[in-house]
Amino acid sequence: MRFQPRGLRQLALLALSAVFVTTAFAQVHPTAPSFSSRPGAAYTIYLNYAGFNFSGTWGGTTSPSGTPGITPAYTVDGDATAFSVAEVANIKNMWARTAEKFRAFNVNVTTIDPAVAAGQAGSDATRQAYYDSTAKLMHTVLGGSGGWSGGGGVSFIGVTENAYGTAGQNGGAGPGFHTNWGFSALAPNDLQFIGEVAAHENGHGLWLRHQSDFTGNTLSNTYSSGNGTGNNSYAPIMGNSYDSQRGTWRVGDTGSTNNKSTQNDVSVLLQANDGMLLVDDGVGHSLATATAMGVIGGNVDPTTTKGYIMPASSANPNPIGEANYTKDYFSFSASGAPVSLTLRDGSQYITPGAADPGATLKSRLRIFDSVGSLVGIGVLDGSTLFSTYNASLGAGTYFAEISSFGGLSHTGNFGTQLYYDMGSYFLTGSGVGAVPEPATMAALGLGVLALHRRRKSSK
Ligand SMILES: [Zn+2]
Structure with a gap:
């Protein structure tokens, strides 16, 4: 708008030169x-x-x-x-x-x-x-x-x-x-x-409509800015998430004064849009179906040891509770030497092995042994953006479990709002080996099954 007077003068001067005006x-x-x-x-x-x-x-x-x-x-x-x-x-x-x-x-x-x-x-x-x-x-x-x-x-x-x-x-x-x-x-x-x-x-x-703040039934802020700033702060994407650590989908209040309703962002995305769905990340969701950890020279390969956590139910997505999200499992071996694993929230598009800014997941790391007993839990860093696990594990096969922290239920001046913990993660670390043995056994099992089927069908 600042340039409008000058622009008008130029147009007047160049009125006979339409081609020149277009080029300019x-x-x-x-x-x-x-x-x-x-x-x-x-x-x-x-x-x-x-x-x-x-x-x-x-x-x-x-x-x-x-x-x-x-x-x-x-x-x-x-x-x-x-x-x-x-x-x-x-x-x-x-x-x-x-x-x-x-x-x-x-x-x-x-x-x-x-x-x-x-x-x-x-x-x-x-x-x-x-x-x-x-x-x-x-x-x-x-x-x-x-x-x-x-x-x-x-x-x-x-x-x-x-x-x-x-x-x-x-x-x-x-x-x-x-x-x-x-x-x-x-x-x-x-x-x-x-x-x-x-x-x-x-x-x-x-x-989606705005995630707002209400005092009782009175609209206080059209754009809710969540629970503050700094570590472990959440704000709704559909509010004002410009200054929070995590801008996430939320279950919270929307509407206008005396016309307040609850909006579950993920439900709306999935159910209001034809053909919208959650896509599985392809990582095993149980110990029995664990994906082999990517290992290069004793170190975790973060470019293959990655995935994302999402609501377990598309029909009724619920942000609160670890059990309401998918869990991912990676198998690895230990030799008795120190093992170090770091679970980081976020994608790694900018630099492989480094978390991009803008993580939406807050994750949890657990380690299980070959019979499914819990042997350790990752320690959450004060930033809330990664967890670390350090131990000397006896020789054998182990599993790393990645889960959602379970969402944030925040009660403040504007009532209770529920934030999703979903999104990308990856693992880094050292002292680990690949696990060819279970994979070989699984392949053998499948081979036997296929043989049985062939025998049956030949009768
Ligand atoms: Zn808007």
């Missing part, structure tokens, strides 16, 4: 680095850091609405025509934070424009029409300061799952409804803010 205002889209959290998933959230020229009025005849026009690419150095090395690193960080929120869901959080593969990327107007016509796709523009809208970002509610339809479908949102926004230029170096706001706006697209 053409937008360069820098090439974003390519990251995808779950290629091929039913839902796609395309995080666009490269700028966008939006056609028309966003929001149709409803409120909020506005005319976004050209949104510049994400930038920290003022040059929106190219991504610097620092900006590429920031993009990976912000993308990883947003992707982690959807880690267990059938959602691909990606920086790769799906309009390119579809052959619909000739212009931004073509891209916009493609996004609108594609079900289960959201285009999230992360750029600009949102002067046309206000706030940190904006999205329509419950629009992601369906393609655009005229005649009242999509609540009158109008064309462009498959584009939502996070206004990164408000604080381009606050990577947590930008990562959280992208998850928040896409939560709206997937039918």
